[in-house]
Amino acid sequence: MIIFIALIVLTLAISGIASMLVKSRFHRGKQVPLSSGMTGAEVARLILRNKDINDVEVVETPGFLSDHYNPGSKQLALSRDVYHGSTAAAAGVAAHEVGHAIQHAYGSWSLGMRSVLAPAAGLGSGMAPYIIFAGAILGGFQQINAGAEWGMGAYLTAAGIGLFAMFTLFTLVTVPNEYDASAKATTVLGDLGVIRPGEETAAVKGVLNAAALTYVAAAVTSILWLLYYVLPLLLNNRN
Numbered sequence: 432m433i434i435f436i437a438l439i440v441l442t443l444a445i446s447g448i449a450s451m452l453v454k455s456r457f458h459r460g461k462q463v464p465l466s467s468g469m470t471g472a473e474v475a476r477l478i479l480r481n482k483d484i485n486d487v488e489v490v491e492t493p494g495f496l497s498d499h500y501n502p503g504s505k506q507l508a509l510s511r512d513v514y515h516g517s518t519a520a521a522a523g524v525a526a527h528e529v530g531h532a533i534q535h536a537y538g539s540w541s542l543g544m545r546s547v548l549a550p551a552a553g554l555g556s557g558m559a560p561y562i563i564f565a566g567a568i569l570g571g572f573q574q575i576n577a578g579a580e581w582g583m584g585a586y587l588t589a590a591g592i593g594l595f596a597m598f599t600l601f602t603l604v605t606v607p608n609e610y611d612a613s614a615k616a617t618t619v620l621g622d623l624g625v626i627r628p629g630e631e632t633a634a635v636k637g638v639l640n641a642a643a644l645t646y647v648a649a650a651v652t653s654i655l656w657l658l659y660y661v662l663p664l665l666l667n668n669r670n
Contacts, residue, residue: 438659442652449641449648456641457496460520461512463634467625471513471525478529478619479507484536491515498524500531502546507532519626519634526620527639530612541608548601555598562591563660575664592660599657602650609646613639 469477475489492498492508500507507528513521534542566572569584581589617636620626626635 434659438655442655445648445652446645449645453496453638453641453645456637457520457524460523460634460638461516461518463519463630465517465519465522465625465631466627468517469522469625470515470517471509471521472515474522474620474625475507475509475525475529477623477625478526479532481619481623482529482533482536484532487532487536489514496524498528500528500535502531502535502542505532505535519631520638522620522625522631523616523635523638524642526616526625526635527612527642529619530615531608533615534608534612539608539611541604541611544604545601545608548597548604551594551597552601555594555596555601559591559595559598560656562587562594564591566591572663592657595653595657595660599650599653602646602653606643606646606650609643613643 472489472491479485479487479489487500487505487507489507489509491514492510494510495512497510498508498513509525509528513524515521531542563571566584566587566589569582569587571582571584571586571588574580574582574585575588616639617632620635621628621632626632
């Protein structure tokens with residue numbers, strides 16, 4: 432129980448620090464106006480045209496930092512601050528999301544793998560802990576550790592851990608996918624003259640690096656919980 436509580440506190444701290452860093456860097460980036468005067472929506476459309484991507488729609492979406500690219504509908508959704516903002520923060524976030532559209536249009540191993548893992552990862556993030564808990568109540572860990580014939584508890588425990596492992600793999604693949612989108616964003620913003628070297632470029636990089644760290648935090652958190660589920664089995668088998 433002590434380990435369980437400590438893990439909750441640790442993972443909440445990791446996620447909280449990453450979230451605070453993103454908000455801080457985004458707020459700082461909002462204080463840096465773009466010399467080009469372009470809004471986030473205009474930046475996104477400019478990059479899409481430059482990359483000959485003509486089938487992606489740029490739309491406004493409610494929420495704070497709710498920006499995302501949907502490869503199914505080919506919609507690039509930008510939050511209000513980003514869609515209408517003429518700041519380094521808005522340009523950085525908009526370009527980052529276009530980076531995902533570029534990955535989709537030109538092919539990206541990380542985006543492709545994320546799409547393959549997404550259904551299982553969705554189940555793993557929401558249902559796996561409950562499945563593992565149900566298996567534990569039915570003696571799943573004891574059945575597996577004893578090497579006895581598996582019952583319902585063992586099957587539930589194994590299924591839950593397997594699903595959570597898929598979710599963990601999903602978070603790991605997401606990290607290089609996000610960093611790649613950010614790298615594409617920074618490069619294309621400079622090439623098109625949307626941002627100038629110096630304060631504007633530094634502000635964009637600050638926002639994008641902080642945003643990428645949230646995915647690193649998610650991956651670390653997921654790995655810690657997977658170890659919490661798996662280690663009792665591994666240690667017992669080793670003994």
